[in-house]
Amino acid sequence: MITKTVPSATDTVRLYRTLRYIRRVEEEIARIYPSDKIKSPVHLSIGQEAIAVGACDPLMSEDFVSASYRGHAAYLAKGGDLKKMMAELYGKKDGCAGGKAGSMHLIDMPNNVLGMSAVVGTTIPVAAGFALSLKRKAEGNVIVAFMGDGATEEGCFGETLNFSSLHKLPILFVCENNDYAIHTPSSKRWATDRLCERVATYGMPAVRIEDGDVLAIREAATRHIDNMRNGGGPAFLECATYRWREHVGPGEDYESGYRDRNELAAWIEKDQVPRLGGMLSTDEREAIDAEIESTITEAIAFAENSHFPDTNQLMAHVYAE
């Protein structure tokens, strides 16, 4: 069900810009990837952008996000630095972690993007630790913790829900449910698909949003985040979505037999990028698109021109001073 909510003109521009920006960044990553200039495995969010865009839209700069190894969308939606991200993918010294993170461990603390992790589920309790510190500071800030559907099977997921609810932490859990853990569908992993029911028993609101509707996601996130800013506890959003590309890498994998291309076709129908773009005039849309292309071109040039780190950086940052 696509929401009938009509966004304001400025909201539409902002949401479209971010959706399109993330889509185009990742399409460029996929384009560059065969050149081997990107020195990192990439887990693309193409097709899933609406969740990061919708859930991050209500955030202020002082709020935080945490995300998984499929984290480009969250990083960019929260305002993470694109130049530093591209340089990091290239393994260059001007990358966000000087070439020690790659795509799977992106971080941008100046923009309150927490470090990502390749070990499924591990960022969930870490995000709750941040939420604990936000609660102690009592300045009304929140954290949005993104995860995939596979992460909800990890023990630390349930442990963190319980602790967060017990302590009424200001954390919005957002599950990007694309139905596949690498190549295994949830039907082979879950005894029931009643994820929201499971979560609700921990004592927090839990809502499933179908169709990847960016406006519905934004509306739900806004409602729960506003509540948290006023002392309310955690909430959970399960957002159905679909990963258009392969689990890891730039290409498609519909010929490998584990899923059918017809699944993709249904989701292309629901794609939020053209949907929001269609709400703008051609002139407006073209101006935004041009600006995005120039931002991306600049970031790629920045990554290309940056140098690899000196070998003396190997031993740097093992221990903090």
Added chain:
Amino acid sequence: MQNKSTHSDRSLAYVDALREGMEQEMADDPQVFVFGLDVDDHKAIQGSTKGLLERFGPERVFGTPLSEDAMTGVAIGAAMAGMRPIHVHIRMDFMMLAMNQLVNIGAKAHYMYGGQVKVPLVVRSMIGKSWGQGAQHSQGLHSLFMHIPGLKVVAPSNAYDAKGTMIAAIRDNNPVIFVEHRLLYYTEAPVPEESYVVELGKGRVCREGDDITIVGISNMLMEALRAQEILQDAKVSAEVVDPITLHPMDIDTICESIEKTGRLLIVDNAWTRCGASAEIAAQVAERFGGQRAIPIKRMGFADTPCPTTPALEDVFYANPVTIAKAAHTMVHPEDDGWTPNPEKATLSYQSQFKGPF
């Protein structure tokens, strides 16, 4: 440090030294908090967190669900956010449930994220012994953590070091695995009332000697001191070294001692294979290799899980007699039948060292 220790005329138990170190840091820094199952109950982790709840309140001293994995992640997240958590496990064995967060996030965060975050975290845990605690309450698992770059590991053997390393660990901007031993909790040593730091990464010669260097880890340092007394009767002069911190290891202090004695016996409160004793032996061998042949022997747990019955537990651990005999054989290989006077050995075994350390 030794002077400072000597100059204090207040004797304090290890458990109270731990508590005092935490309490003084909590008073100094509002970001320090203590959490873990039962830190706020009436037993207060054998007394080591006693009074902290009353003084600092439930936001800074609180119990947790039995969720070691997530609670470790919460501690790491809070530390990255600028807080200074002390996460308490009443037994070291439970830390196996915390490995994912400690190894995959805590240890790596500063490096993997290019220095953008720090993880000033202390993870306290206790090794058990005796009273039939058995296979899952007696493990010394410190070497697992020594293997991982990014973690520090400290195992104080006495009350003075317990307080000084606790304060150092809390102030450290890295995850510090703080290894306590249950049998040390009521041992006493001179402990200054004021706050002080025992620097992480520095070992100490506890008893000077000429014939053999005995390195004792955690509770085995106490057993090594008892063995040293027994050896005096046989005119064997043992130098006893406490590494205090297991990573980073003060190999220089150990090697300086070996320069003098020419022999090394390492006694660990853990298994020897791939353990702290293996690491020390390897580093010493590399240091002296090609220059001087150093006889090295390691002692530790029997290569089995820990049994509960005293009849088997007694032969599971090294003790002052077995340590003394091993040292004696290394110094006098021609006389390896030496056995200490049983009466003296019994007295030594019972003696409580009160420092100074």
